[in-house]
Amino acid sequence: MRKLYQCVDTLNAAGLNAAILHAEPGFRCGWFENRTRVVDADMVTLGPRDLFVVPEIYGQSICDLPRNIRQVIFNQNAYVTLRSLEDGSVNATPYTNNPDLALVLAVSEDNAEILRRTFPETPVRRLRVGIDPALYHPPQASKQRRLAYMPRKRPDDAAAVLAQLKLRGALDGWDVTAIDNRSEAETAELLRSAKLFLSFSSREGLGLPPLEALACGCIVVGYHGSGGREYFHPPFAIAVNDSDISAFVRTVEAIICNIDSDPQYTDSFMAKAFRFVSERYPMEAEEQDLLDIFGTLLQS
Structure with missing residues:
Protein backbone atom coordinates (compact mmCIF):
# COMPACT_ATOMS: atom_id res chain seq x y z
CA MET A 1 0.00 0.00 0.00
CA ARG A 2 2.86 2.36 0.79
CA LYS A 3 4.28 1.80 -2.70
CA LEU A 4 0.90 2.54 -4.30
CA TYR A 5 0.73 5.82 -2.38
CA GLN A 6 4.26 6.73 -3.49
CA CYS A 7 3.40 6.01 -7.11
CA VAL A 8 0.41 8.35 -6.94
CA ASP A 9 2.62 11.06 -5.45
CA THR A 10 5.11 10.68 -8.29
CA LEU A 11 2.45 10.86 -10.98
CA ASN A 12 0.81 13.93 -9.45
CA ALA A 13 4.17 15.68 -9.06
CA ALA A 14 4.69 15.18 -12.81
CA GLY A 15 1.33 16.74 -13.63
CA LEU A 16 -0.60 13.51 -14.21
CA ASN A 17 -3.99 13.25 -12.52
CA ALA A 18 -3.79 10.31 -10.07
CA ALA A 19 -5.40 9.36 -6.77
CA ILE A 20 -5.75 6.49 -4.33
CA LEU A 21 -9.32 5.18 -4.18
CA HIS A 22 -10.56 3.81 -0.85
CA ALA A 23 -13.98 2.27 -0.35
CA GLU A 24 -14.31 3.61 3.20
CA PRO A 25 -15.07 7.35 3.16
CA GLY A 26 -12.37 9.40 4.82
CA PHE A 27 -9.94 6.51 5.18
CA ARG A 28 -6.19 7.09 4.75
CA CYS A 29 -3.27 4.83 5.62
CA GLY A 30 -1.54 6.22 8.69
CA TRP A 31 1.39 3.90 9.38
CA PHE A 32 3.61 5.90 7.02
CA GLU A 33 3.77 9.65 6.55
CA ASN A 34 1.90 10.86 3.50
CA ARG A 35 -0.04 13.72 1.98
CA THR A 36 -1.17 11.61 -0.94
CA ARG A 37 -4.34 12.50 -2.80
CA VAL A 38 -7.02 10.11 -1.54
CA VAL A 39 -10.55 9.96 -2.95
CA ASP A 40 -13.68 8.08 -1.83
CA ALA A 41 -14.39 5.45 -4.47
CA ASP A 42 -18.12 6.31 -4.54
CA MET A 43 -17.25 9.87 -5.56
CA VAL A 44 -15.41 8.85 -8.74
CA ILE A 131 14.39 3.06 -1.98
CA ASP A 132 14.25 6.53 -0.42
CA PRO A 133 17.76 7.43 0.80
CA ALA A 134 16.36 10.26 2.93
CA LEU A 135 14.76 7.62 5.15
CA TYR A 136 16.84 4.49 4.60
CA HIS A 137 20.53 5.23 5.08
CA PRO A 138 23.36 4.31 7.46
CA PRO A 139 23.49 6.12 10.81
CA GLN A 140 25.83 8.97 11.61
CA ALA A 141 26.57 7.43 15.02
CA SER A 142 27.90 3.93 15.67
CA LYS A 143 25.52 1.03 15.32
CA GLN A 144 24.35 -0.89 18.39
CA ARG A 145 24.75 -4.60 19.05
CA ARG A 146 21.24 -5.06 17.77
CA LEU A 147 19.75 -7.86 15.71
CA ALA A 148 16.45 -6.97 14.03
CA TYR A 149 13.83 -9.05 12.22
CA MET A 150 10.16 -8.98 11.17
CA PRO A 151 8.20 -11.47 13.32
CA ARG A 152 5.25 -11.67 10.91
CA LYS A 153 7.50 -13.40 8.35
CA ARG A 154 7.71 -17.17 8.97
CA PRO A 155 7.28 -16.90 12.75
CA ASP A 156 8.06 -20.59 13.31
CA ASP A 157 11.40 -20.35 11.51
CA ALA A 158 12.23 -17.10 13.29
CA ALA A 159 11.46 -18.65 16.68
CA ALA A 160 13.57 -21.73 15.90
CA VAL A 161 16.58 -19.74 14.72
CA LEU A 162 16.53 -17.34 17.66
CA ALA A 163 15.98 -20.14 20.20
CA GLN A 164 19.06 -22.01 18.97
CA LEU A 165 21.17 -18.87 18.88
CA LYS A 166 20.18 -17.99 22.44
CA LEU A 167 20.78 -21.55 23.68
CA ARG A 168 24.28 -21.50 22.21
CA GLY A 169 25.02 -18.13 23.81
CA ALA A 170 25.54 -16.44 20.45
CA LEU A 171 23.18 -13.59 21.34
CA ASP A 172 24.72 -12.75 24.71
CA GLY A 173 25.07 -8.98 24.86
CA TRP A 174 22.82 -8.47 21.83
CA ASP A 175 19.53 -6.62 21.72
CA VAL A 176 17.10 -8.77 19.71
CA THR A 177 14.45 -6.45 18.25
CA ALA A 178 11.25 -7.68 16.65
CA ILE A 179 10.02 -4.91 14.35
CA ASP A 180 6.25 -5.10 14.53
CA ASN A 181 3.42 -2.56 14.68
CA ARG A 182 5.86 0.26 13.97
CA SER A 183 5.51 3.26 11.71
CA GLU A 184 7.75 3.50 8.68
CA ALA A 185 9.88 6.16 10.39
CA GLU A 186 10.26 4.03 13.53
CA THR A 187 11.19 1.00 11.44
CA ALA A 188 13.86 2.94 9.56
CA GLU A 189 15.30 4.23 12.83
CA LEU A 190 15.58 0.71 14.23
CA LEU A 191 17.21 -0.55 11.03
CA ARG A 192 19.76 2.25 11.14
CA SER A 193 20.74 1.26 14.67
CA ALA A 194 21.02 -2.50 13.95
CA LYS A 195 24.11 -4.37 12.84
CA LEU A 196 22.26 -7.50 11.74
CA PHE A 197 18.94 -8.09 10.03
CA LEU A 198 17.50 -11.58 9.73
CA SER A 199 15.36 -12.16 6.66
CA PHE A 200 12.60 -14.76 6.82
CA SER A 201 11.15 -13.86 3.43
CA SER A 202 8.88 -16.38 1.75
CA ARG A 203 8.07 -16.19 -1.98
CA GLU A 204 8.21 -12.41 -2.24
CA GLY A 205 7.54 -9.98 -5.03
CA LEU A 206 10.79 -8.22 -4.17
CA GLY A 207 11.00 -8.18 -0.38
CA LEU A 208 11.38 -4.58 0.75
CA PRO A 209 12.38 -5.06 4.44
CA PRO A 210 15.73 -6.80 3.71
CA LEU A 211 16.45 -4.29 0.95
CA GLU A 212 15.67 -1.38 3.27
CA ALA A 213 17.88 -2.99 5.93
CA LEU A 214 20.75 -3.08 3.44
CA ALA A 215 20.22 0.60 2.68
CA CYS A 216 20.52 1.27 6.41
CA GLY A 217 23.89 -0.50 6.52
CA CYS A 218 22.76 -3.76 8.09
CA ILE A 219 24.38 -7.09 7.28
CA VAL A 220 21.44 -9.19 6.05
CA VAL A 221 21.28 -12.96 6.57
CA GLY A 222 18.49 -15.34 5.62
CA TYR A 223 16.00 -16.29 2.93
CA HIS A 224 15.86 -14.21 -0.24
CA GLY A 225 12.26 -15.23 -0.94
CA SER A 226 13.03 -15.66 -4.67
CA GLY A 227 12.04 -12.10 -5.58
CA GLY A 228 14.92 -10.80 -3.47
CA ARG A 229 17.53 -13.00 -5.12
CA GLU A 230 18.62 -10.06 -7.26
CA TYR A 231 19.98 -8.11 -4.27
CA PHE A 232 21.20 -10.90 -1.97
CA HIS A 233 24.86 -10.39 -2.79
CA PRO A 234 27.78 -11.25 -0.48
CA PRO A 235 29.44 -9.91 1.55
CA PHE A 236 26.66 -7.66 2.88
CA ALA A 237 23.74 -10.02 2.15
CA ILE A 238 24.19 -13.75 2.73
CA ALA A 239 21.46 -16.07 1.50
CA VAL A 240 20.56 -19.28 3.32
CA ASN A 241 18.83 -22.21 1.64
CA ASP A 242 15.11 -22.05 2.20
CA SER A 243 14.01 -23.63 5.52
CA ASP A 244 17.57 -24.71 6.41
CA ILE A 245 17.46 -23.71 10.07
CA SER A 246 20.85 -25.21 10.89
CA ALA A 247 22.58 -23.31 8.09
CA PHE A 248 20.77 -20.14 9.16
CA VAL A 249 22.08 -20.51 12.73
CA ARG A 250 25.63 -21.31 11.59
CA THR A 251 25.72 -18.30 9.26
CA VAL A 252 24.49 -15.88 11.92
CA GLU A 253 27.00 -17.28 14.42
CA ALA A 254 29.83 -16.78 11.94
CA ILE A 255 28.81 -13.17 11.28
CA ILE A 256 28.58 -12.44 15.01
CA CYS A 257 32.03 -13.98 15.50
CA ASN A 258 33.43 -11.71 12.81
CA ILE A 259 31.78 -8.69 14.40
CA ASP A 260 33.21 -9.59 17.82
CA SER A 261 36.73 -10.17 16.50
CA ASP A 262 36.81 -7.05 14.31
CA PRO A 263 35.10 -3.89 15.60
CA GLN A 264 35.29 -2.41 12.09
CA TYR A 265 33.63 -5.43 10.45
CA THR A 266 30.16 -3.94 10.02
CA ASP A 267 31.52 -0.48 9.19
CA SER A 268 33.37 -1.92 6.21
CA PHE A 269 30.11 -3.16 4.71
CA MET A 270 27.80 -0.26 5.56
CA ALA A 271 29.00 2.01 2.78
CA LYS A 272 29.10 -0.85 0.27
CA ALA A 273 25.54 -1.94 1.06
CA PHE A 274 24.18 1.60 0.94
CA ARG A 275 26.00 2.32 -2.33
CA PHE A 276 24.68 -0.91 -3.87
CA VAL A 277 21.07 -0.03 -3.00
CA SER A 278 21.49 3.59 -4.07
CA GLU A 279 22.87 2.60 -7.46
CA ARG A 280 20.58 -0.37 -8.10
CA TYR A 281 17.32 0.99 -6.63
Whole structure:
Protein backbone atom coordinates (compact mmCIF):
# COMPACT_ATOMS: atom_id res chain seq x y z
CA MET A 1 0.00 0.00 0.00
CA ARG A 2 2.86 2.36 0.79
CA LYS A 3 4.28 1.80 -2.70
CA LEU A 4 0.90 2.54 -4.30
CA TYR A 5 0.73 5.82 -2.38
CA GLN A 6 4.26 6.73 -3.49
CA CYS A 7 3.40 6.01 -7.11
CA VAL A 8 0.41 8.35 -6.94
CA ASP A 9 2.62 11.06 -5.45
CA THR A 10 5.11 10.68 -8.29
CA LEU A 11 2.45 10.86 -10.98
CA ASN A 12 0.81 13.93 -9.45
CA ALA A 13 4.17 15.68 -9.06
CA ALA A 14 4.69 15.18 -12.81
CA GLY A 15 1.33 16.74 -13.63
CA LEU A 16 -0.60 13.51 -14.21
CA ASN A 17 -3.99 13.25 -12.52
CA ALA A 18 -3.79 10.31 -10.07
CA ALA A 19 -5.40 9.36 -6.77
CA ILE A 20 -5.75 6.49 -4.33
CA LEU A 21 -9.32 5.18 -4.18
CA HIS A 22 -10.56 3.81 -0.85
CA ALA A 23 -13.98 2.27 -0.35
CA GLU A 24 -14.31 3.61 3.20
CA PRO A 25 -15.07 7.35 3.16
CA GLY A 26 -12.37 9.40 4.82
CA PHE A 27 -9.94 6.51 5.18
CA ARG A 28 -6.19 7.09 4.75
CA CYS A 29 -3.27 4.83 5.62
CA GLY A 30 -1.54 6.22 8.69
CA TRP A 31 1.39 3.90 9.38
CA PHE A 32 3.61 5.90 7.02
CA GLU A 33 3.77 9.65 6.55
CA ASN A 34 1.90 10.86 3.50
CA ARG A 35 -0.04 13.72 1.98
CA THR A 36 -1.17 11.61 -0.94
CA ARG A 37 -4.34 12.50 -2.80
CA VAL A 38 -7.02 10.11 -1.54
CA VAL A 39 -10.55 9.96 -2.95
CA ASP A 40 -13.68 8.08 -1.83
CA ALA A 41 -14.39 5.45 -4.47
CA ASP A 42 -18.12 6.31 -4.54
CA MET A 43 -17.25 9.87 -5.56
CA VAL A 44 -15.41 8.85 -8.74
CA THR A 45 -16.80 8.25 -12.21
CA LEU A 46 -14.29 6.70 -14.58
CA GLY A 47 -14.26 7.16 -18.33
CA PRO A 48 -12.62 5.50 -21.35
CA ARG A 49 -9.56 7.79 -21.11
CA ASP A 50 -8.87 6.77 -17.50
CA LEU A 51 -6.67 4.00 -16.13
CA PHE A 52 -7.82 1.87 -13.23
CA VAL A 53 -4.77 0.48 -11.39
CA VAL A 54 -5.62 -2.51 -9.21
CA PRO A 55 -3.49 -4.71 -6.93
CA GLU A 56 -3.08 -8.40 -7.66
CA ILE A 57 -4.72 -9.32 -4.34
CA TYR A 58 -8.14 -8.49 -5.80
CA GLY A 59 -7.83 -11.77 -7.70
CA GLN A 60 -10.72 -12.95 -9.80
CA SER A 61 -12.90 -10.04 -8.62
CA ILE A 62 -10.87 -7.79 -10.96
CA CYS A 63 -13.19 -9.09 -13.68
CA ASP A 64 -16.16 -7.61 -11.78
CA LEU A 65 -14.86 -4.06 -12.10
CA PRO A 66 -16.69 -1.65 -14.45
CA ARG A 67 -16.22 -2.61 -18.08
CA ASN A 68 -14.61 -0.53 -20.81
CA ILE A 69 -12.20 1.11 -18.34
CA ARG A 70 -8.58 0.27 -19.07
CA GLN A 71 -6.88 -1.64 -16.26
CA VAL A 72 -3.33 -2.00 -15.04
CA ILE A 73 -2.73 -4.83 -12.58
CA PHE A 74 0.04 -3.73 -10.22
CA ASN A 75 1.29 -7.17 -9.24
CA GLN A 76 3.62 -6.80 -6.24
CA ASN A 77 3.79 -10.54 -5.60
CA ALA A 78 3.42 -12.99 -8.47
CA TYR A 79 3.53 -15.89 -6.00
CA VAL A 80 0.18 -14.78 -4.58
CA THR A 81 -1.18 -15.05 -8.11
CA LEU A 82 0.36 -18.50 -8.61
CA ARG A 83 -1.19 -19.74 -5.35
CA SER A 84 -4.60 -18.53 -6.48
CA LEU A 85 -4.35 -20.67 -9.62
CA GLU A 86 -4.23 -23.77 -7.42
CA ASP A 87 -7.88 -23.08 -6.56
CA GLY A 88 -8.97 -23.13 -10.17
CA SER A 89 -8.20 -21.69 -13.59
CA VAL A 90 -10.96 -19.12 -13.13
CA ASN A 91 -8.44 -17.11 -11.10
CA ALA A 92 -6.39 -16.64 -14.26
CA THR A 93 -9.18 -14.77 -16.06
CA PRO A 94 -8.02 -11.26 -14.99
CA TYR A 95 -4.84 -11.98 -16.97
CA THR A 96 -6.09 -14.22 -19.78
CA ASN A 97 -9.69 -13.21 -20.56
CA ASN A 98 -9.86 -9.54 -19.65
CA PRO A 99 -10.37 -7.20 -22.62
CA ASP A 100 -9.81 -4.14 -20.41
CA LEU A 101 -6.32 -5.20 -19.25
CA ALA A 102 -3.69 -2.86 -20.71
CA LEU A 103 -0.63 -3.94 -18.74
CA VAL A 104 0.68 -5.91 -15.76
CA LEU A 105 3.40 -4.35 -13.61
CA ALA A 106 5.89 -6.50 -11.69
CA VAL A 107 8.42 -5.34 -9.09
CA SER A 108 11.32 -7.75 -9.74
CA GLU A 109 12.88 -9.63 -12.62
CA ASP A 110 11.95 -12.88 -10.91
CA ASN A 111 8.27 -11.94 -10.77
CA ALA A 112 8.22 -10.47 -14.27
CA GLU A 113 9.59 -13.73 -15.64
CA ILE A 114 6.98 -15.76 -13.75
CA LEU A 115 4.12 -13.63 -15.07
CA ARG A 116 5.40 -13.73 -18.66
CA ARG A 117 5.80 -17.51 -18.52
CA THR A 118 2.40 -18.06 -16.87
CA PHE A 119 0.49 -15.60 -19.09
CA PRO A 120 2.48 -15.45 -22.34
CA GLU A 121 -0.15 -13.39 -24.19
CA THR A 122 -0.31 -10.73 -21.46
CA PRO A 123 1.88 -7.59 -21.62
CA VAL A 124 4.16 -7.47 -18.55
CA ARG A 125 6.62 -4.78 -17.56
CA ARG A 126 8.99 -4.56 -14.63
CA LEU A 127 8.77 -1.40 -12.50
CA ARG A 128 12.13 -0.63 -10.92
CA VAL A 129 11.33 -0.01 -7.29
CA GLY A 130 13.20 2.83 -5.59
CA ILE A 131 14.39 3.06 -1.98
CA ASP A 132 14.25 6.53 -0.42
CA PRO A 133 17.76 7.43 0.80
CA ALA A 134 16.36 10.26 2.93
CA LEU A 135 14.76 7.62 5.15
CA TYR A 136 16.84 4.49 4.60
CA HIS A 137 20.53 5.23 5.08
CA PRO A 138 23.36 4.31 7.46
CA PRO A 139 23.49 6.12 10.81
CA GLN A 140 25.83 8.97 11.61
CA ALA A 141 26.57 7.43 15.02
CA SER A 142 27.90 3.93 15.67
CA LYS A 143 25.52 1.03 15.32
CA GLN A 144 24.35 -0.89 18.39
CA ARG A 145 24.75 -4.60 19.05
CA ARG A 146 21.24 -5.06 17.77
CA LEU A 147 19.75 -7.86 15.71
CA ALA A 148 16.45 -6.97 14.03
CA TYR A 149 13.83 -9.05 12.22
CA MET A 150 10.16 -8.98 11.17
CA PRO A 151 8.20 -11.47 13.32
CA ARG A 152 5.25 -11.67 10.91
CA LYS A 153 7.50 -13.40 8.35
CA ARG A 154 7.71 -17.17 8.97
CA PRO A 155 7.28 -16.90 12.75
CA ASP A 156 8.06 -20.59 13.31
CA ASP A 157 11.40 -20.35 11.51
CA ALA A 158 12.23 -17.10 13.29
CA ALA A 159 11.46 -18.65 16.68
CA ALA A 160 13.57 -21.73 15.90
CA VAL A 161 16.58 -19.74 14.72
CA LEU A 162 16.53 -17.34 17.66
CA ALA A 163 15.98 -20.14 20.20
CA GLN A 164 19.06 -22.01 18.97
CA LEU A 165 21.17 -18.87 18.88
CA LYS A 166 20.18 -17.99 22.44
CA LEU A 167 20.78 -21.55 23.68
CA ARG A 168 24.28 -21.50 22.21
CA GLY A 169 25.02 -18.13 23.81
CA ALA A 170 25.54 -16.44 20.45
CA LEU A 171 23.18 -13.59 21.34
CA ASP A 172 24.72 -12.75 24.71
CA GLY A 173 25.07 -8.98 24.86
CA TRP A 174 22.82 -8.47 21.83
CA ASP A 175 19.53 -6.62 21.72
CA VAL A 176 17.10 -8.77 19.71
CA THR A 177 14.45 -6.45 18.25
CA ALA A 178 11.25 -7.68 16.65
CA ILE A 179 10.02 -4.91 14.35
CA ASP A 180 6.25 -5.10 14.53
CA ASN A 181 3.42 -2.56 14.68
CA ARG A 182 5.86 0.26 13.97
CA SER A 183 5.51 3.26 11.71
CA GLU A 184 7.75 3.50 8.68
CA ALA A 185 9.88 6.16 10.39
CA GLU A 186 10.26 4.03 13.53
CA THR A 187 11.19 1.00 11.44
CA ALA A 188 13.86 2.94 9.56
CA GLU A 189 15.30 4.23 12.83
CA LEU A 190 15.58 0.71 14.23
CA LEU A 191 17.21 -0.55 11.03
CA ARG A 192 19.76 2.25 11.14
CA SER A 193 20.74 1.26 14.67
CA ALA A 194 21.02 -2.50 13.95
CA LYS A 195 24.11 -4.37 12.84
CA LEU A 196 22.26 -7.50 11.74
CA PHE A 197 18.94 -8.09 10.03
CA LEU A 198 17.50 -11.58 9.73
CA SER A 199 15.36 -12.16 6.66
CA PHE A 200 12.60 -14.76 6.82
CA SER A 201 11.15 -13.86 3.43
CA SER A 202 8.88 -16.38 1.75
CA ARG A 203 8.07 -16.19 -1.98
CA GLU A 204 8.21 -12.41 -2.24
CA GLY A 205 7.54 -9.98 -5.03
CA LEU A 206 10.79 -8.22 -4.17
CA GLY A 207 11.00 -8.18 -0.38
CA LEU A 208 11.38 -4.58 0.75
CA PRO A 209 12.38 -5.06 4.44
CA PRO A 210 15.73 -6.80 3.71
CA LEU A 211 16.45 -4.29 0.95
CA GLU A 212 15.67 -1.38 3.27
CA ALA A 213 17.88 -2.99 5.93
CA LEU A 214 20.75 -3.08 3.44
CA ALA A 215 20.22 0.60 2.68
CA CYS A 216 20.52 1.27 6.41
CA GLY A 217 23.89 -0.50 6.52
CA CYS A 218 22.76 -3.76 8.09
CA ILE A 219 24.38 -7.09 7.28
CA VAL A 220 21.44 -9.19 6.05
CA VAL A 221 21.28 -12.96 6.57
CA GLY A 222 18.49 -15.34 5.62
CA TYR A 223 16.00 -16.29 2.93
CA HIS A 224 15.86 -14.21 -0.24
CA GLY A 225 12.26 -15.23 -0.94
CA SER A 226 13.03 -15.66 -4.67
CA GLY A 227 12.04 -12.10 -5.58
CA GLY A 228 14.92 -10.80 -3.47
CA ARG A 229 17.53 -13.00 -5.12
CA GLU A 230 18.62 -10.06 -7.26
CA TYR A 231 19.98 -8.11 -4.27
CA PHE A 232 21.20 -10.90 -1.97
CA HIS A 233 24.86 -10.39 -2.79
CA PRO A 234 27.78 -11.25 -0.48
CA PRO A 235 29.44 -9.91 1.55
CA PHE A 236 26.66 -7.66 2.88
CA ALA A 237 23.74 -10.02 2.15
CA ILE A 238 24.19 -13.75 2.73
CA ALA A 239 21.46 -16.07 1.50
CA VAL A 240 20.56 -19.28 3.32
CA ASN A 241 18.83 -22.21 1.64
CA ASP A 242 15.11 -22.05 2.20
CA SER A 243 14.01 -23.63 5.52
CA ASP A 244 17.57 -24.71 6.41
CA ILE A 245 17.46 -23.71 10.07
CA SER A 246 20.85 -25.21 10.89
CA ALA A 247 22.58 -23.31 8.09
CA PHE A 248 20.77 -20.14 9.16
CA VAL A 249 22.08 -20.51 12.73
CA ARG A 250 25.63 -21.31 11.59
CA THR A 251 25.72 -18.30 9.26
CA VAL A 252 24.49 -15.88 11.92
CA GLU A 253 27.00 -17.28 14.42
CA ALA A 254 29.83 -16.78 11.94
CA ILE A 255 28.81 -13.17 11.28
CA ILE A 256 28.58 -12.44 15.01
CA CYS A 257 32.03 -13.98 15.50
CA ASN A 258 33.43 -11.71 12.81
CA ILE A 259 31.78 -8.69 14.40
CA ASP A 260 33.21 -9.59 17.82
CA SER A 261 36.73 -10.17 16.50
CA ASP A 262 36.81 -7.05 14.31
CA PRO A 263 35.10 -3.89 15.60
CA GLN A 264 35.29 -2.41 12.09
CA TYR A 265 33.63 -5.43 10.45
CA THR A 266 30.16 -3.94 10.02
CA ASP A 267 31.52 -0.48 9.19
CA SER A 268 33.37 -1.92 6.21
CA PHE A 269 30.11 -3.16 4.71
CA MET A 270 27.80 -0.26 5.56
CA ALA A 271 29.00 2.01 2.78
CA LYS A 272 29.10 -0.85 0.27
CA ALA A 273 25.54 -1.94 1.06
CA PHE A 274 24.18 1.60 0.94
CA ARG A 275 26.00 2.32 -2.33
CA PHE A 276 24.68 -0.91 -3.87
CA VAL A 277 21.07 -0.03 -3.00
CA SER A 278 21.49 3.59 -4.07
CA GLU A 279 22.87 2.60 -7.46
CA ARG A 280 20.58 -0.37 -8.10
CA TYR A 281 17.32 0.99 -6.63
CA PRO A 282 17.35 4.79 -6.95
CA MET A 283 14.09 6.71 -6.60
CA GLU A 284 14.88 8.36 -9.93
CA ALA A 285 14.59 5.00 -11.73
CA GLU A 286 11.18 4.32 -10.23
CA GLU A 287 9.99 7.80 -11.13
CA GLN A 288 11.26 7.46 -14.70
CA ASP A 289 9.58 4.08 -15.15
CA LEU A 290 6.27 5.38 -13.80
CA LEU A 291 6.30 8.36 -16.14
CA ASP A 292 7.31 6.24 -19.12
CA ILE A 293 4.66 3.59 -18.43
CA PHE A 294 1.70 5.76 -17.49
CA GLY A 295 2.60 8.65 -19.74
CA THR A 296 2.56 6.29 -22.71
CA LEU A 297 -0.68 4.62 -21.67
CA LEU A 298 -2.48 7.91 -21.08
CA GLN A 299 -1.42 9.18 -24.49
CA SER A 300 -2.61 6.06 -26.30
